[in-house]
Amino acid sequence: xxxxxxxxxxxxxxxxxxxxxxxxxxxxxxxxxxxxxxxxxxxxxxxxxxxxxxxxxxxxxxxxxxxxxxxxxxxxxxxxxxxxxxxxxxxxxxxxxxxxxxxxxxxxxxxxxxxxxxxxxxxxxxxxxxxxxxxxxxxxxxxxxxxxxxxxxxxxxxxxxxxxxxxxxxxxxxxxxxxxxxxxxxxxxxxxxxxxxxxxxxxxxxxxxxxxxxxxxxxxxxxxxxxxxxxxxxxxxxxxxxxxxxxxxxxxxxxxxxxxxxxxxxxxxxxxxxxxxxxxxxxxxxxxxxxxxxxxxxxxxxxxxxxxxxxxxxxxxxxxxxxxxxxxxxxxxxxxxxxx
Amino acid sequence: xxxxxxxxxxxxxxxxxxxxxxxxxxxxxxxxxxxxxxxxxxxxxxxxxxxxxxxxxxxxxxxxxxxxxxxxxxxxxxxxxxxxxxxxxxxxxxxxxxxxxxxxxxxxxxxxxxxxxxxxxxxxxxxxxxxxxxxxxxxxxxxxxxxxxxxxxxxxxxxxxxxxxxxxxxxxxxxxxxxxxxxxxxxxxxxxxxxxxxxxxxxxxxxxxxxxxxxxxxxxxxxxxxxxxxxxxxxxxxxxxxxxxxxxxxxxxxxxxxxxxxxxxxxxxxxxxxxxxxxxxxxxxxxxxxxxxxxxxxxxxxxxxxxxxxxxxxxxxxxxxxxxxxxxxxxxxxxxxxxx
DNA sequence: GAATTTAAGACAATCGATTGCATAATAATA
DNA sequence: TATTATTATGCAATCGATTGTCTTAAATTC
Numbered sequence: 001x002x003x004x005x006x007x008x009x010x011x012x013x014x015x016x017x018x019x020x021x022x023x024x025x026x027x028x029x030x031x032x033x034x035x036x037x038x039x040x041x042x043x044x045x046x047x048x049x050x051x052x053x054x055x056x057x058x059x060x061x062x063x064x065x066x067x068x069x070x071x072x073x074x075x076x077x078x079x080x081x082x083x084x085x086x087x088x089x090x091x092x093x094x095x096x097x098x099x100x101x102x103x104x105x106x107x108x109x110x111x112x113x114x115x116x117x118x119x120x121x122x123x124x125x126x127x128x129x130x131x132x133x134x135x136x137x138x139x140x141x142x143x144x145x146x147x148x149x150x151x152x153x154x155x156x157x158x159x160x161x162x163x164x165x166x167x168x169x170x171x172x173x174x175x176x177x178x179x180x181x182x183x184x185x186x187x188x189x190x191x192x193x194x195x196x197x198x199x200x201x202x203x204x205x206x207x208x209x210x211x212x213x214x215x216x217x218x219x220x221x222x223x224x225x226x227x228x229x230x231x232x233x234x235x236x237x238x239x240x241x242x243x244x245x246x247x248x249x250x251x252x253x254x255x256x257x258x259x260x261x262x263x264x265x266x267x268x269x270x271x272x273x274x275x276x277x278x279x280x281x282x283x284x285x286x287x288x289x290x291x292x293x294x295x296x297x298x299x300x301x302x303x304x305x306x307x308x309x310x311x312x313x314x315x316x317x318x319x320x321x322x323x324x325x326x327x328x329x330x331x332x333x334x335x336x337x338x339x340x
Numbered sequence: 341x342x343x344x345x346x347x348x349x350x351x352x353x354x355x356x357x358x359x360x361x362x363x364x365x366x367x368x369x370x371x372x373x374x375x376x377x378x379x380x381x382x383x384x385x386x387x388x389x390x391x392x393x394x395x396x397x398x399x400x401x402x403x404x405x406x407x408x409x410x411x412x413x414x415x416x417x418x419x420x421x422x423x424x425x426x427x428x429x430x431x432x433x434x435x436x437x438x439x440x441x442x443x444x445x446x447x448x449x450x451x452x453x454x455x456x457x458x459x460x461x462x463x464x465x466x467x468x469x470x471x472x473x474x475x476x477x478x479x480x481x482x483x484x485x486x487x488x489x490x491x492x493x494x495x496x497x498x499x500x501x502x503x504x505x506x507x508x509x510x511x512x513x514x515x516x517x518x519x520x521x522x523x524x525x526x527x528x529x530x531x532x533x534x535x536x537x538x539x540x541x542x543x544x545x546x547x548x549x550x551x552x553x554x555x556x557x558x559x560x561x562x563x564x565x566x567x568x569x570x571x572x573x574x575x576x577x578x579x580x581x582x583x584x585x586x587x588x589x590x591x592x593x594x595x596x597x598x599x600x601x602x603x604x605x606x607x608x609x610x611x612x613x614x615x616x617x618x619x620x621x622x623x624x625x626x627x628x629x630x631x632x633x634x635x636x637x638x639x640x641x642x643x644x645x646x647x648x649x650x651x652x653x654x655x656x657x658x659x660x661x662x663x664x665x666x667x668x669x670x671x672x673x674x675x676x677x678x679x680x
Numbered sequence: 681g682a683a684t685t686t687a688a689g690a691c692a693a694t695c696g697a698t699t700g701c702a703t704a705a706t707a708a709t710a
Numbered sequence: 711t712a713t714t715a716t717t718a719t720g721c722a723a724t725c726g727a728t729t730g731t732c733t734t735a736a737a738t739t740c
Contacts, residue, residue, distance in 0.1 A: 007726055018690050023727060033688060054403060054459045055726030057394045058695045064458070065437070073426060074639075079419035086413060086440055090451075095458050097405070097435045100426055111430075118404070118435050119394045256626055283623035286596055299414075347696055358720050363697055373718060395696030398725045 006047035014043050026051070057119060066096045066309065067115030069125035071103045071152075076281050077298050078126065081150060084302020085124060092310060094121075101128040112136040122146035122313055124305055127154055129194060146312035150305045151296070153195055160312060162305045162325045166196045169294040169329035170203025173276045174248050176292070176331060178211045180339040182246035182274050185213075187220045188233065188254045200250040200278060218242075225250060230257025238265060245273055246337075252277035252284050252293055259287065259336065275336040289335030297327050346387035354383050366391070397459060406436045406649065407455030409465035411443045411492075416621055417638050418466065421490060424642020425464060432650060434461075441468040452476040462486035462653055464645055467494055469534060486652035490645045491636070493535055500652060502645045502665045506536045509634040509669035510543025513616045514588050516632070516671060518551045520679040522586035522614050525553075527560045528573060528594045540590040540618060558582075565590060570597025578605060585613055586677075592617035592624050592633055599627065599676065615676040629675025637667050 008022040015022070017036065025032045025040035032040075043049075057063040066089055070078040082098065089096050097120060101108035108128045113136075115123060122145045125137070134154055140147045141159065153161040177185055187204045190197045205215045219242075223229035230249065234257070237244065249255035255277035259269060267273050269289055277284060280295035304325055311323075348362040355362070357376065365372045365380035372380075383389075397403040406429055410418040422438065429436050437460060441448035448468045453476075455463060462485045465477070474494055480487045481499065493501040517525055527544045530537045545555045559582075563569035570589065574597070577584065589595035595617035599609060607613050609629055617624060617633040624631035644665055651663075 008728095009726075019727075020691080020729075021689055023729085024689090027728085031688065036688080050453075050457055052398075052459065052726050053457050054394055054397045055695090056728075058392075058398050058697095059726080059728045061695080063394060072423060073413075074416065074419040074423040076414065076416070076419075079414040079416075079422075082419075082438065083412060083414040083440065086438060090439060090454070093454070095437045095439070095454065098422065098426060098438050099430060099435070100423065113390075114430070114433070114435065117390050117393050119392065282621075283626045286623045286627050288628040348698095349696075359697075360699075360721080361719055363699085364719090367698085371718065376718080392696050395725090396698075398727095399696080399698045401725080 005052075006044075006049040007052070008049075010047055011040060011043045011049060014047070015039055061119075063119045063121055064094045065118060065120045066094055066306075067111075067118070067120035067123040067125075068096050068098050069101055069108065069111050069115070069123065070098070071101050071126065071128050073098060073100055077151075077279060077296060080298035081126075081302035081305065084299040084304075085306045086302075088303050088306035088310070101131075103128040103130055105130045105132055109136045112140060116140065116143065120145070122148075122309055124148050124150065124309055126150050127152040127194075129191065146309055148305055148309045148312065150301055151196065155195065158322045160308050160323045160325075162301055162308060162327065163196070164296050164301070164327045164329040166199035166329070167203040167206070169278065169296075169331065170200040170248070170250070171207045172203075172329075172331045173278070173292070173294055174204050174207035175211065176333065177246045177248060177274050177276055177337055178207065178213065180270075180274060180337055183213065184216075184219065184244045185246040185248055186237065186244045188225055188230065188247065188249035188251065188258070189220055189222055190225050190250060191222075197250050204248055219244065223254065225254040227253045227257040227260075230254030231261050232257075234258045234261040247273065247275050249275075249277045252279040252281040252291065255291060255293075255336075256283065256287065259291070270336050270338050274338075280330075280332055284332075285334065287336075292334045292337035293332050295330040295332050297329065301327060345392075346384075346389040347392070348389075350387055351380060351383045351389060354387070355379055401459075403459045403461055404434045405458060405460045406434055406646075407451075407458070407460035407463040407465075408436050408438050409441055409448065409451050409455070409463065410438070411441050411466060411468050413438060413440055417491075417619060417636060420638035421466075421642035421645065424639040424644075425646045426642075428643050428646035428650070441471075443468040443470055445470045445472055449476045452480060456480065456483065460485070462488075462649055464488050464490065464649055466490050467492040467534075469531060486649055488645055488649045488652065490641055491536065495535065498662045500648050500663045500665075502641055502648060502667065503536070504636050504641070504667045504669040506539035506669070507543040507546070509618065509636075509671065510540040510588070510590070511547045512543075512669075512671045513618070513632070513634055514544045514547035515551065516673065517586045517588060517614050517616060517677055518547065518553065520610075520614060520677055523553065524556075524559065524584045525586040525588055526577065526584045528565055528570065528587065528589035528591065528598070529560055529562055530565050530590060531562075537590055544588055559584065563594065565594040567593045567597040567600075570594030571601050572597075574598045574601040587613065587615050589615075589617045592619040592621040592631065595631060595633075595676075596623065596627065599631070610676050610678050614678075620670075620672055624672075625674065627676075632674045632677035633672050635670040635672050637669065641667060 008019045012019045012022045022040050025037045086096050099111040123140050134157055147159050149161040189201045192198050208215050221233045247258050255275050259275055262273055276292040278294045280293045284291035284293045348359045352359045352362045362380050365377045426436050439451040463480050474497055487499050489501040529541045532538050548555050561573045587598050595615050599615055602613055617631050620633045620635035624633045
């Protein structure tokens with residue numbers, strides 16, 4: 001009953017060959033005859049041999065581990081990307097190691113260190129909100145292992161990345177709001193150091209211009225874009241009696257807060273004020289009215305990120321070009337933005 | 341510029357000691373003098389030494405990796421538990437390896453195999469819906485490494501587990517519905533092979549009995565409890581003209597579907613029909629009315645699961661008692677269930 | 681049939697850290 | 711001072727798989 005795990009040496013002994021032969025046989029090396037391979041495979045099964053990845057990793061330098069860094073694992077977007085990554089990785093017999101930065105620069109740096117120490121074969125990450133410099137990511141690249149960024153990326157890093165076309169998503173949304181009668185559109189944004197917010201704002205501005213509406217900086221409000229922020233911003237606007245007929249938020253949470261306050265004040269959505277968010281969080285289809293938003297293609301993004309990662313991993317060329325994949329977002333038109 | 345990673349041998353050479361001394365010094369072994377330890381630490385920093393976890397893992401048999409198996413990473417509950425686990429694990433300098441079973445038995449078995457091959461130091465898991473037998477989990481236990489189950493557990497396994505008191509959560513919810521005037525309460529449930537659903541049903545039944553209401557099996561409906569299931573079940577009831585004044589669903593998604601259909605048919609919630617779900621999914625606080633539900637304490641559950649795991653890991657006793665932690669759920673009373 | 685390839689394995693070093701046992705040097709004890 | 715304990719390291723094996731080089735025997739070529 002003693003289940004001592006079998007090693008290649010046990011197999012070797014049983015067949016009167018050496019461990020190297022067994023190793024090569026198991027790896028389908030052409031230097032080993034078919035007959036021997038068959039025998040090895042048979043004994044391996046018989047002994048219930050399970051390869052020791054750690055030993056293999058030590059010698060070969062490949063751990064079959066991918067480090068994944070996200071700000072937080074329990075936001076729908078990130079957990080969906082993780083889901084996508086995991087699916088691809090598992091199929092290729094790789095494992096993913098998750099770590100969270102909590103949007104803290106310090107933790108992000110620590111996470112990179114920890115993952116490198118764990119000898120991951122590469123890293124997939126989405127940059128935290130407070131990340132100031134990117135030396136830790138450069139360290140990964142210097143090691144010569146693949147690094148792929150998704151969604152929250154950095155322009156300072158010559159590295160493969162997967163994003164959605166935030167500009168386009170915002171542009172289409174604002175254009176849609178205008179086509180449905182909106183003229184004075186508030187925009188909720190956040191730190192312009194973060195690409196996605198900069199791009200969404202740009203999309204907002206361009207859509208206004210293209211529709212002959214002047215951009216009024218006073219209508220662009222910056223916050224952390226949580227639900228509470230959305231509430232406060234709208235309450236402020238109402239207090240100051242600022243006139244507006246629509247809100248385009250770069251975050252679904254903030255637009256949710258906005259909608260709550262507007263409804264509390266008796267405004268009719270979408271008749272008096274139209275709303276649109278960004279992210280297609282699950283709750284946006286459960287509210288009343290349902291919220292128009294932009295789908296970020298999170299699961300496909302995870303899959304494509306993983307695929308990009310494996311391309312890099314298998315690409316033996318010395319300096320693989322940094323490849324930028326831009327996914328097309330999808331405007332999901334729902335009740336909060338319809339004409340009357 | 342060549343950044344060859346330093347090993348303990350490099351440190352040893354520089355100090356004219358052996359690698360074993362360096363290893364012991366780094367591990368703060370009492371057999372090494374303070375003076376030497378200081379010197380080693382200094383040179384280690386100077387060479388930017390980073391320990392190779394793989395090498396250490398091979399020799400010591402400890403990978404500092406925890407395998408985590410969940411049905412899906414992108415459901416709020418699971419991603420929150422993952423978040424909690426990660427937080428604790430990271431603090432203890434452990435890494436977590438995520439894999440998803442997609443509620444498929446086959447995948448779950450494969451995941452266990454893969455994690456064991458990756459030499460994880462233990463496994464934390466929530467069992468899939470279709471899991472028929474538990475041999476794969478027994479295999480983990482036979483290996484003598486910790487296994488902790490959370491939420492979806494198995495009574496057949498003598499293993500530490502962390503759950504919420506599903507019975508209590510359901511009981512309190514149904515009691516609350518009755519106290520608010522409900523008399524004929526529908527219950528949405530799912531496979532009775534899964535503990536949590538069995539317990540929730542039991543809580544429902546007990547609460548009815550304790551309030552002098554007879555349990556009517558016709559009012560208990562079984563499904564997969566997705567949103568669509570909730571819709572269908574309610575549509576059926578309305579078609580059949582079944583009378584009821586409340587619905588208690590073991591899933592928030594199903595109750596959401598129910599609410600949609602009821603509102604579409606002109607029913608007033610909660611005046612005519614009261615609703616309550618289970619899980620405290622984020623969307624339940626954004627609907628109209630907001631949905632009464634039971635909070636499952638997902639992040640604490642993750643943390644406690646991880647803590648239980650580490651207790652087991654550090655417990656050198658041969659046969660640590662399987663420890664069952666039962667968290668108290670929290671009934672979150674919202675608009676969908678209030679008296680008139 | 682001698683010379684040269686080729687095929688199939690064996691041998692042994694290696695990856696980097698850990699650890700049981702041995703040893704040298706020093707301190708404590710008789 | 712001789713003897714025993716103690717302290718601080720060194721030595722070498724080990725974890726399990728991988729891989730460059732070498733060897734042997736069979737196959738091919740002329």
